[in-house]
Structures are given as C-alpha cells and as structure tokens.
Amino acid sequence: MSIAENVVAFPFILNLFCELEHKDEGIADAGMKRYRNGEIWDFEYEMPLADGASGVVLGLDGGTTSTVCICMPITPFSHPQIESLPILARAVAGCSNHNSVGETAARETLEQVMADALSKCGSKRSSVRAVCLAVSGVNHPTDQQRILTWLRDIFPSHVRLYVQNDAVAALASGTMGKLHGCVLIAGTGTIAYGFTEDGKEARAAGAGPVLGDWGSGYGIAAQALTAVIKAYDGRGPSTMLTSSILQKLDLSSPEEIIGWTYADPSWARIAALVPVVVSCAEAGDEVANKILLDSVQELASSVKAVVERLGLCGEDGKGVFPLVMVGGVLEANRRWDIGKEVIKCISKHFPGVQSIRPQVEPAVGAAWLAWNSFMKEFHKEICRS
Numbered sequence: 394m395s396i397a398e399n400v401v402a403f404p405f406i407l408n409l410f411c412e413l414e415h416k417d418e419g420i421a422d423a424g425m426k427r428y429r430n431g432e433i434w435d436f437e438y439e440m441p442l443a444d445g446a447s448g449v450v451l452g453l454d455g456g457t458t459s460t461v462c463i464c465m466p467i468t469p470f471s472h473p474q475i476e477s478l479p480i481l482a483r484a485v486a487g488c489s490n491h492n493s494v495g496e497t498a499a500r501e502t503l504e505q506v507m508a509d510a511l512s513k514c515g516s517k518r519s520s521v522r523a524v525c526l527a528v529s530g531v532n533h534p535t536d537q538q539r540i541l542t543w544l545r546d547i548f549p550s551h552v553r554l555y556v557q558n559d560a561v562a563a564l565a566s567g568t569m570g571k572l573h574g575c576v577l578i579a580g581t582g583t584i585a586y587g588f589t590e591d592g593k594e595a596r597a598a599g600a601g602p603v604l605g606d607w608g609s610g611y612g613i614a615a616q617a618l619t620a621v622i623k624a625y626d627g628r629g630p631s632t633m634l635t636s637s638i639l640q641k642l643d644l645s646s647p648e649e650i651i652g653w654t655y656a657d658p659s660w661a662r663i664a665a666l667v668p669v670v671v672s673c674a675e676a677g678d679e680v681a682n683k684i685l686l687d688s689v690q691e692l693a694s695s696v697k698a699v700v701e702r703l704g705l706c707g708e709d710g711k712g713v714f715p716l717v718m719v720g721g722v723l724e725a726n727r728r729w730d731i732g733k734e735v736i737k738c739i740s741k742h743f744p745g746v747q748s749i750r751p752q753v754e755p756a757v758g759a760a761w762l763a764w765n766s767f768m769k770e771f772h773k774e775i776c777r778s
Contacts, residue, residue, distance in 0.1 A: 433508040437517040448522040449481060449514065450767060451507055452760025454562045455489035455528035457581070458661065460502055461756035462486075462510040465764060467522050475569050475761055476753075481516075483756075484509035490530040500543060503528070507547075523553040525763035527562035527755065532599075553767055560586035560596070562759035567717030567749040570761025574715035575699050577692060577735070579722035581664040583609035585695035587703050597698040598691075602660060608691030610664030610722050616684045617670045618654060618663070621647050624680075632680035633673045641669050667722060674729045685729060688722070692731075693738040706743045713745040719755070 452463045464482040486506035491499040503526065511517060524544065531537055537556040544554045564576035564586060575587035583606045584599030602611045621638055623629030625647035635647060642653055654663070673681035696716065700706050705714040716739065723732030736748050751758070 433505055434518070436508070436512045440515070440517055448520045449511075449516050450522055450760055450763040451510060451524045452562070452756050452758070452763050453489075453503065453506065453524070453526045453528070454559055454754065454756035454759050455499075455503065455526070456559055457488055457490045457493050457529060460486045460489040460506050460528075461754065462506040463754075463756040463760040464510045464514045464516065465760045467764070467767065475764060478761075478764065480757070480760075482510045482513035484513060489528050491536075492530040496539075499528075499530075504547065518548050518552075521548060521552050523555070523763040523767040524548065525555045525557065525562070525759040525766070527557045527559045527759045527762075529559045531556060531558045553763070553770065555763060555766055557759075557762070558584075558586065558596075559755065560584050560599070561588075562755040562762065563719045563751070564588070564717050564758070565762045566719070566751040566753050566755045566758030568715055568758075570758065570765040572762070574717065575696055575703075575705060576717040576719060577696050577723070578719045579608055579610070579692055579731070580720035581610050581661045582606050583612070583692060583695065583720070583722070585692075585699045587699040587705060589703050589705065593703055595699045595702040597695040608688045608695065608722075610667045610720075611660045612691070613670055613684055613688050613722070614663045614666035616687070617666060617681065618650060620680050620684065621650060630680060633676060633678040634670065634681055637669050637673050638666060641666065671726050671729050671731075675727055682729075685731060685734075689731060689734045689738055692722075692735045696735075696739055697742055700743060706745060710743060711745050712743075713747060714743075715749050716746050717749045717751060719751060 448467045449464050450467060452465070454461050462484045463480055465478045466481060468478065484506045486502045486509070488494050489499045489502045494502075507524075511521070526540065526544065531540065540556045541554055544556070548554065560576055560578055561572065563578055564574065565572065567576070568574060572588040573590050575585060577583075577585050582599065582601065585597045586594070587596070588594050598606055598608070600606065602609070602615065606612050607616070617634050617638065620629055620632055621635045624631050624635055638650070639645065639647070642650070644650060644653060670681050670684060674685050700714070706712045716736075718732050723735065725732065736746070739746050
C-alpha cells in the first residue's frame with residue numbers, strides 16, 4: 394500500500410482507536426492500578442472525553458541525574474518527515490534509575506513525569522497510543538519485563554509499550570528513531586550500544602566505575618586524581634594536574650584530595666574535573682595528555698567491540714554505518730577534542746563509519762521510537778483491513 398493510500402485510510406484506523414479510547418475511559422477507574430502517588434492523575438477527571446483526536450506518543454529518557462518525558466502527536470507523516478513532528482509538551486523529573494534510588498522511587502518518578510507531560514498538553518492516558526521508556530539500569534530482559542508489567546497497570550490496553558536502555562534513546566536521537574548502527578555515550582559514565590537492521594543488539598562497557606568505565610568522565614577524573622597522589626608520593630612524574638586540581642577544589646595540599654574524594658565520592662562530582670584534565674593536556678602536560686589518549690583508546694575499543702560483534706562494518710570491514718556520539722566528554726574543546734580523536738581511531742578500523750552529533754535530546758529519540766513502532770503496527774492494521 395502506498396503512502397497516499399495510507400494517509401487516506403488513516404482516519405478509518407483512528408476511528409478504531411477512538412472507540413477503544415472511549416471504552417477505556419469508561420473503565421479507567423477499575424482497570425488502572427493506582428499507586429501511592431495515584432493522585433497525580435486526578436487532572437484527568439477535569440478533562441472532557443476525547444473528541445476524535447488522533448492521540449499522542451510519549452518518549453522518556455531516564456538517567457541517574459534526571460528524567461525527561463516528551464509528548465508528540467500521532468500524525469500520518471512518512472518517515473522522512475519524522476523530524477517535523479512538534480513537541481506538544483516536555484516534563485522533567487529526578488532520577489529514575491532503580492539501581493540508584495530503588496524501584497519504588499524510580500516508578501514514582503516515571504509516573505510523575507508522564508503525568509506532568511500529559512497534563513501540560515491537555516491529554517490523558519486514554520489518548521496515548523504508544524510509550525517508549527528508555528532508562529538507565531535496564532540491562533536484562535527481566536528488567537524490561539518488570540517495567541512493562543508496571544506500565545501495563547497504568548495505561549489502557551490499547552497502548553503500545555516499549556522499554557529500552559537509555560542508550561537506545563540516544564541512538565534514536567541521531568537516526569530519527571531508526572534502530573540501526575552504534576551509539577557511544579561518554580558522560581559521567583560510558584556505554585557503547587548497537588543494533589543491526591534485523592534487530593540484533595550488542596553492548597560494551599556501561600558496567601560502572603568499579604568495573605572499569607575508564608573512558609568515561611569519572612574514569613578520566615579518577616585517573617587524574619590518582620596521578621596527583623602518585624606525584625606527591627614520589628611514585629609518579631610531576632604534573633600540572635596537581636596545581637590545577639588544587640586550585641579548582643580550593644585545597645592547599647595533595648593530602649587534602651584524599652579527604653575531598655571520600656567525603657562525597659559521587660560519580661558526577663568527580664567527573665566534573667574533566668575540563669581541568671583537558672586544559673592541562675592542552676597546555677602540554679604529558680600526564681594529562683596520556684590520560685586522555687588512554688580514554689580515547691578505551692572508548693574506541695568499546696565501539697569496535699560492538700561493531701565487530703554485530704558485523705555493522707560488513708564482511709570486508711568497509712561497510713557504512715552510523716555512529717551516534719553523545720555526552721559531555723565527546724564535546725569539542727579548543728585543541729584536545731576527545732570525540733574527534735575517537736572518530737579518527739575508529740576510522741582506521743572501519744573507514745565506513747559516519748559520525749552523527751544529534752541535534753535533539755535523547756527523550757525526543759525515545760518519542761520517535763514510539764512513533765515509528767506505532768506507525769509500523771498501524772500500517773499492518775491497514776493492510777489487514
């Protein structure tokens with residue numbers, strides 16, 4: 394069926410969903426489990442019944458620092474126009490990583506941010522067609538199933554639900570919602586994640602600082618702090634990092650770094666020292682320069698592992714594939730550009746790599762994933778009708 398035929402048939406399919414929507418509104422109180430914060434949905438009682446509107450999709454990007462929810466409309470666009478979909482609402486909440494705050498708090502955060510987004514755009518759960526929830530801490534099918542079960546208690550039965558790791562949303566933000574290629578995230582932590590066109594997936598790194606995310610912001614800064622202590626002890630070469638980090642932290646002696654580090658060893662707090670390391674490397678400090686060179690090799694090796702496991706480069710190693718680059722560590726600096734060096738390193742192994750710097754945030758990528766998944770099923774419905 395052509396795109397034109399799909400557009401003509403679109404109202405027919407939407408009428409089916411609208412019928413479902415009215416049924417769901419009638420049984421909402423009985424069919425939707427209300428959690429401890431169930432009152433966050435009270436705004437729905439003040440809204441009128443749906444008037445036949447096409448509905449919305451929700452995309453969520455949840456991490457250790459914050460959670461963002463984007464609401465977009467369902468409209469009969471073909472894939473090339475997906476970037477034209479307007480953002481109806483954007484809501485922000487706190488951490489939703491269950492490994493960091495516990496499952497109850499993570500659920501409450503996710504439920505709150507979805508309610509806020511729907512409330513802002515004047516929609517309710519019965520208007521939702523699909524939800525893509527991409528959160529850190531989803532590392533195993535059991536994580537996905539647990540969250541899917543919880544989401545199913547919140548939304549009507551017609552809503553399509555998709556749960557992914559947050560790296561998947563980052564990939565989609567650079568590929569207009571298409572899951573193909575590889576994404577490299579290097580911020581406080583790091584992970585490489587990839588998909589083939591037939592749905593195979595693989596990941597590398599992302600196991601946290603204890604298990605060696607050395608290309609991450611935390612890894613870079615931790616190595617810099619270690620270098621300062623080694624230089625002070627006489628176990629390592631002198632380095633400009635000593636004076637620069639002491640000045641940044643307003644400390645007078647390298648010995649005080651030990652107390653500063655363990656007073657609050659949060660990953661983000663330590664990772665915030667990365668700009669100091671980059672500045673020292675740009676000024677010619679050999680120790681800082683080696684730390685950054687090592688981080689480039691670590692990040693490149695993560696991408697290389699994913700690309701080779703999935704065969705994204707083709708049999709001859711020269712196949713074209715997208716590499717989406719996300720995270721503060723990969724952003725350009727004056728001279729020492731970590732992201733650029735990573736690409737140069739990867740290109741030696743895979744000349745067909747095409748680097749992409751997303752112009753939208755990962756939550757938009759999650760919304761695009763929800764939209765694409767819904768439209769794929771929508772077209773199947775048309776063919777069957």
